[in-house]
Amino acid sequence: MTGVEPLVSGTLTVLSGACSEVAVGGSGPTVLIGERISPSGRPALAEALLREDLDPIREEARVQVAAGAAVLDVNVAAPGVDEVRLLPMAVRAIQEERDVPLCLDSSRPEALAATLAVTRGRPLVSSVRADEEDLRRMMPLVAAYGTSVIGLTMTTDGIPQTARGRLGLAERIVAAAEAHGISRDRIVIDCLALAVGAERESALVTLEACRLVRSELGVNLVLGVSNVSYGLPARSVLNAAFCTLAIQAGVGSLIVDVARVRPAVLATDLLLARDEWAGRYVGAYKRGLFDIFSQQGGARG
Amino acid sequence: MDETNQILRELRAAIQEYDAARAGALAERSLAEGIPQVDSLAAMTEAIREVGEAFGRGDLFLPDLIGAAKALEAALPVLRQAMIDEAERPETRGVVVLGTVLGDVHTIGKGMVSALLTANGFEVHDLGVNVATSDFIAAVRDRQARILAMSALLTSTAVQIGPVVKGLEEAGLRRQVLVAIGGGAVTAELAHALKVDAYHATAPGGVDLIVSMLEDKAEAGLA
Numbered sequence: 305m306t307g308v309e310p311l312v313s314g315t316l317t318v319l320s321g322a323c324s325e326v327a328v329g330g331s332g333p334t335v336l337i338g339e340r341i342s343p344s345g346r347p348a349l350a351e352a353l354l355r356e357d358l359d360p361i362r363e364e365a366r367v368q369v370a371a372g373a374a375v376l377d378v379n380v381a382a383p384g385v386d387e388v389r390l391l392p393m394a395v396r397a398i399q400e401e402r403d404v405p406l407c408l409d410s411s412r413p414e415a416l417a418a419t420l421a422v423t424r425g426r427p428l429v430s431s432v433r434a435d436e437e438d439l440r441r442m443m444p445l446v447a448a449y450g451t452s453v454i455g456l457t458m459t460t461d462g463i464p465q466t467a468r469g470r471l472g473l474a475e476r477i478v479a480a481a482e483a484h485g486i487s488r489d490r491i492v493i494d495c496l497a498l499a500v501g502a503e504r505e506s507a508l509v510t511l512e513a514c515r516l517v518r519s520e521l522g523v524n525l526v527l528g529v530s531n532v533s534y535g536l537p538a539r540s541v542l543n544a545a546f547c548t549l550a551i552q553a554g555v556g557s558l559i560v561d562v563a564r565v566r567p568a569v570l571a572t573d574l575l576l577a578r579d580e581w582a583g584r585y586v587g588a589y590k591r592g593l594f595d596i597f598s599q600q601g602g603a604r605g
Numbered sequence: 606m607d608e609t610n611q612i613l614r615e616l617r618a619a620i621q622e623y624d625a626a627r628a629g630a631l632a633e634r635s636l637a638e639g640i641p642q643v644d645s646l647a648a649m650t651e652a653i654r655e656v657g658e659a660f661g662r663g664d665l666f667l668p669d670l671i672g673a674a675k676a677l678e679a680a681l682p683v684l685r686q687a688m689i690d691e692a693e694r695p696e697t698r699g700v701v702v703l704g705t706v707l708g709d710v711h712t713i714g715k716g717m718v719s720a721l722l723t724a725n726g727f728e729v730h731d732l733g734v735n736v737a738t739s740d741f742i743a744a745v746r747d748r749q750a751r752i753l754a755m756s757a758l759l760t761s762t763a764v765q766i767g768p769v770v771k772g773l774e775e776a777g778l779r780r781q782v783l784v785a786i787g788g789g790a791v792t793a794e795l796a797h798a799l800k801v802d803a804y805h806a807t808a809p810g811g812v813d814l815i816v817s818m819l820e821d822k823a824e825a826g827l828a
Contacts, residue, residue, distance in 0.1 A: 344759055345789065383763050383795050411708055462710050462735055501667030502713060535660075535667020 315489045317452050317524045317556075319375060319405035320425035326374045326405050328492060328556040329524040333578055334547075334569050335557035337407050337428075338373030339530065340364045341398070343382040350382040353390060358397040365398045371563035372588075375428065376402070379409035387415035392422045399424055407454070407559070413441045420449045428452050431494065434473035435459035439480040446481070452490040453481070454526055457513065463496055467512035470495050474517045492526045492557065493517050497546065499534040507532055507546060511553045518554035528559040544568035551576060567594055609640050613648040616680065620652040623672025625679035632680035642684045650721060653677050654809040657717070661807065670713060677720055685723055697728040699751035699819065702744040704732035705788075706755055706769070709762035714788050717808035718754055725816055727752070738765065742772045745782050752815060756788040763790040767799055783818060787811045 317328040328335045341364050343350035352360045365376055376398060380390045387410055395406060408419050409430040416429060431454040432442040438460075446453040455477035457463065457470035464470050474493045481491050495513035498506040510532075514525055532546045533539035544565045547558055551572045558569070566588070574585045588594065612635050619628040628649075635645045656673040659665035701722050705715050712734055723729050730748055732740060745753050753773070757763040766786055773779040785803035786796055796804030803818055805811035 347792075381764065383767075383790075384798070458710070460707070460735055460737065462733075499667060502671050535670070537663070537666060 315522060315524070317489050317492055318426070319428050319452060321403045321405045322399060322424040324403045324405060324425070328526070329489075330556075331578060333374075333573050333584060334551050334555075335374045336372055336562045336566065336569060337375040337377050337526070337557055337559045338364075338368035338371075338562050339377050339528070339559045340368055340561060341376060341394070342379035342409070343385075344379070350385075353380050353382055353385050353394075356390065356393070358394060361394055362397055362401045365401045368562050369402045369404055372566045373404065373562040375405045375407055375557070377407040377409050377430065377559055381410060381412075387412050388418050391415045391419045395419050395423050413445060416442075417445055420445065420451065426451050428454060428492065430454040431456050432477065433458055433460070434476045435461075439477065443480055443484040443486065446490070447484040447486050452492060453486070455481070455491055455493050457493065457495050457517075463498070465509065467495075467509055467516050470509075470513040471516045471520060474513075474521060474523070478521055478523060488521075488523055492524045493521070494526050494528060497527055497529055497532040499536075500532050500542070501535040507549070511549055514550065514553040514555055524557070525555040526557040526559060527555045529565070530559075530561065540564040548572045567597070608638060609644075612638060612640060613644065616645060617648050617652040620649055620673050620676045620680070621656060623669070623676050625676045628676040628680040629683060632683035636683065636687050642688050645680075645684055646725070649677055649680060650809065653717070653721075657807055657809055667713075670717075674713065674717055674720065678716075681720055681723055688726065698726045698816075699728070700748050701727045701729045701752040701754060702732065702741065702748055702750040703729060703752075703754040704736035704741065704756070705734040706757045706762050706765035707735055707737050708765060709757055709759055709788075710734040711756065711758035711788065714758070714808050715754075715756040718756070718787065718811055721809060721812040722752075722754070722815070725812060738768045738772050741769045742776055742778065745773065745778050746776065750782055751819070752783045752785060754785045754787070754811075754815070757786070757791055758789045763788075763795060766791075766795075766801070770799055770801060783815065783822075785811060785815050 316330050319326045326335055341361055343353055349360055368376060378394055378398060380387055380394050391410055405425055405427055407428040407430050408416055410416050429446050429451050432438050433456050457473040478488060478491055495510050495517060497510050500507045518525055527550045529543050529546055533542040536542060547565050547569050570585045570588050573579045574582050579585055612631060616631040619631055653673050656665060656669055660670050703719055705711055719729050719731050730744060732744055755766055757766060770784060784801040786801050787805060793804055803814050805814050
């Protein structure tokens, strides 16, 4: 234990765009962060980035926001891409297209620094690991721009296999942030989802780590969901179920393929009293989002 | 002969049914029956290759791959130890340094390559995952490796391969070592751009490629 005191529950992490604002935590809706602006596993997008063609990114921004993304993750890391140049360009293009808060996703501090200088609003910086070197080079940047940051419960030595181990790393991240004057509401911890197809208990460990970090440190949580289904068929089915479990474990924001998991997330939010008068659930139904679940178009099926 | 075929068939089946205990026991039995280790290794390689191919086609999934790899790993040490113990084959085919690059913690492909290279008689030093550039270079130098195999599963980490190749050049080690890369984020184009020696989309294919390249080198009197 590093002597870090828990926060009162309900602390909000506020992210903003040019004029938009999104709050993670509290009793509000689960925040969906669109994961699709990333060349990982998408050769066509990687190729477009190499040509500095930003149209596919603009298109992904429009489609994801329409699907219900409240925040957009922006990742342009691909072999041959100069992130220091391209990440700011991508951010400008996206912010011209849609006004939502962004999640600036890069492992290169220089690229993040260049991008933070041109980003409108207060984005989420993704991400910092729990090792000294990464904390030392990333935290000053987060402090200087007054943003929030995603802390990953891993170091250069890898990811702890136990929930307690991940809690220990989350404590280290919180302590380092507070030493830089970054308040706890600006830290969002990712307890890391791993492929459940490779290790039977990996999702259980992640969920237990989420509960522990939330209850012991009171920080808000984020989870990159899609890893969990790697190597298995019908990935959306698993991803959606994992979203439900993560929300129940206290995770307030999810990095996801929004269109595919949103029905499950809306239902879960309603069931967990995060959707007063079922307003968002019914609204989504009226817009036809649940048509595949009710073939007659009726709610009584 | 029928007995031999029967054991090899069962060994293949044990791997494809993810039965680690039975695979280990069958490996022991193959030794007791005097079946050449090479034949047992070939049967096991064949078994895991089939699983890998079915995974590639989408007929089998990650749990199948892991299960088969675990069964293979249970049988491998038995055969490997027997090989080391046998006087006529004391030397290895060469030292391999292998790992997943910095920032990347994927183990499966790397584990398969490690197991298959071991099965092919190499001395494998597995540096694990999230390996720093300097650690790869130090290991190649200290172990006098003939082969350096690196894995990257994320496009954000594939960029770590370049610095290792450059570091080897700067350390004057590049000519002594065959550099092989693989993993989901690695493409033939990237391998070409980075001027590495070997790339394959699959673990068994990559190992075959490494073996055949070393044989070509040996024939040309270079190794």
